[in-house]
Amino acid sequence: MDLGAIADNWRTIAALAAPAECAAVVKANAYGLGIDRVAPVLWRAGARNFFVAHFKEAVALRALLPEAIIYVLNGLLPDCAADYAAANLRPVLGSAPEISDWSDYCRDNGAKLPAAIHVDTGMHRLGLSLEEAVQLSGTFRLLGFTPSLIMSHLACADTPGHVLTARQRMVFADVVRRFPGIPGSLANSAGTLLGRDFRFELVRPGIFLYGGIAINGVPPLRPVVRLEVKVVQVSTAPAGETVGYGAAQRLKRPSRLATVSIGYADGLFRAGGSTDATKGVEAILHGQRCPLVGRVSMDLATLDITDLPDGVVQRGDAAVFLGDGISVDDLAARSGTIGYEVLTSLGARYARHYVGG
Ligand SMILES: *Cc1c(COP(=O)(O)O)cnc(C)c1O
Numbered sequence: 001m002d003l004g005a006i007a008d009n010w011r012t013i014a015a016l017a018a019p020a021e022c023a024a025v026v027k028a029n030a031y032g033l034g035i036d037r038v039a040p041v042l043w044r045a046g047a048r049n050f051f052v053a054h055f056k057e058a059v060a061l062r063a064l065l066p067e068a069i070i071y072v073l074n075g076l077l078p079d080c081a082a083d084y085a086a087a088n089l090r091p092v093l094g095s096a097p098e099i100s101d102w103s104d105y106c107r108d109n110g111a112k113l114p115a116a117i118h119v120d121t122g123m124h125r126l127g128l129s130l131e132e133a134v135q136l137s138g139t140f141r142l143l144g145f146t147p148s149l150i151m152s153h154l155a156c157a158d159t160p161g162h163v164l165t166a167r168q169r170m171v172f173a174d175v176v177r178r179f180p181g182i183p184g185s186l187a188n189s190a191g192t193l194l195g196r197d198f199r200f201e202l203v204r205p206g207i208f209l210y211g212g213i214a215i216n217g218v219p220p221l222r223p224v225v226r227l228e229v230k231v232v233q234v235s236t237a238p239a240g241e242t243v244g245y246g247a248a249q250r251l252k253r254p255s256r257l258a259t260v261s262i263g264y265a266d267g268l269f270r271a272g273g274s275t276d277a278t279k280g281v282e283a284i285l286h287g288q289r290c291p292l293v294g295r296v297s298m299d300l301a302t303l304d305i306t307d308l309p310d311g312v313v314q315r316g317d318a319a320v321f322l323g324d325g326i327s328v329d330d331l332a333a334r335s336g337t338i339g340y341e342v343l344t345s346l347g348a349r350y351a352r353h354y355v356g357g
Pocket residue numbers: 025027073152153187188189190204205206207208
C-alpha cells in the first residue's frame with residue numbers, strides 16, 4: 001500500500017478543485033486499504049473534511065483525527081443523536097425525521113451543532129425530495145442545528161455525457177441558491193473531473209485517491225496497491241485434462257501450471273475464473289502475463305505458465321495480481337466488476353505493508 005501515492009493523489013485533486021475545498025472519502029476502511037494508516041496521511045496532506053458511511057467508522061476515525069470534520073453519509077438512525085454529538089460527528093441528514101431528531105437533540109441541549117443536509121437530485125437513494133428541500137429552505141434558519149453543508153450525489157458521473165449528470169447539476173445549483181451562506185457539495189471523484197460547474201464549495205473524492213478510475217476513459221492517478229501472492233505448487237498436466245472445480249476448463253496443450261495462494265476468500269472474485277468459454281484474470285510471473293486456468297477456489301487459483309521456459313517458476317515465487325501494469329480496473333474488468341469492489345474486497349489474510357506517506 002503506497003501511502004505516498006495516496007497523499008500525492010489527494011494533492012493533485014485538491015489543486016484541480018481549488019478554490020473549492022477538497023475532502024477525503026474514507027468509508028469502508030478507506031476503500032479497504034486501512035483507515036488507520038490512510039486517514040492520518042490524508043490529514044497531513046491537508047484534508048480537513050472527511051466522509052465515512054457508518055457511525056462506527058466515524059468513531060474509529062475520530063480517535064485517529066481529533067480535529068477533523070467528520071460527516072457520516074448514512075445519516076442518523078433513531079436514538080443516536082447523543083452518540084453523534086459525544087464524538088463530535090456531523091450526520092448527513094436526508095429525511096424529515098432525521099432533521100427533526102437532530103434539531104430536537106440540539107434544542108434540548110442548547111447547542112446548535114452542525115450537520116449536512118442531503119438533497120436527492122435524481123439518484124433516488126438518499127436525501128430530501130426537491131419539494132421537501134424547497135419547503136425547508138423557507139425555514140432553515142429556524143432549525144435547532146446549524147446546516148454546515150448542502151449536499152447531493154451524482155448517479156452517472158463516471159459515464160461521460162450522461163443526461164442525468166447535467167440534470168442533477170442544474171437541480172443542485174437551484175437548491176443551493178435557496179440556502180444562502182451554506183456551502184454546497186455535489187462532486188465525487190468523477191464529478192470533480194467534470195469541471196468547475198460541478199465543484200461548488202467542497203468536493204468529495206474517494207476512488208481517485210486510491211488509484212482507481214473515476215470516469216471511463218480518463219486514466220487514474222498514481223496506483224496505490226500492489227498485490228503479490230506465493231506460488232505453492234508447480235505441476236504439469238497433459239492436453240485434454242481439466243483444471244479445478246467443475247472441470248470448467250480443458251487444457252488444449254500439454255501444460256505447466258502454477259497454483260497460487262489466493263482465492264475468492266481473499267477477494268479474487270470467482271467470476272474472474274477462466275472456463276472454456278470465458279477468459280479470466282491474469283497475473284504476472286517472472287515478468288510474463290499468465291492467464292488463470294479453471295475456476296477460482298476459496299483459497300487457491302491456478303495459472304497457466306506453459307509459455308514461460310521450463311523450470312523458471314519455482315515454489316515460493318511471487319505472482320503479481322496488482323501492479324507492474326495490472327491496475328485495479330484491469331483486474332475488475334476481467335472479474336466483471338469495478339475497481340471499487342476489487343479494493344473493498346481485498347482480503348483479511350494478506351500481510352499488508354505500508355510504504356511512503
Ligand atoms: C462514496 C461516495 C463518494 C466518493 O465517491 P468516489 O466515486 O469514490 O469518488 C462521494 N459522495 C458520496 C455520497 C459517496 O457515497
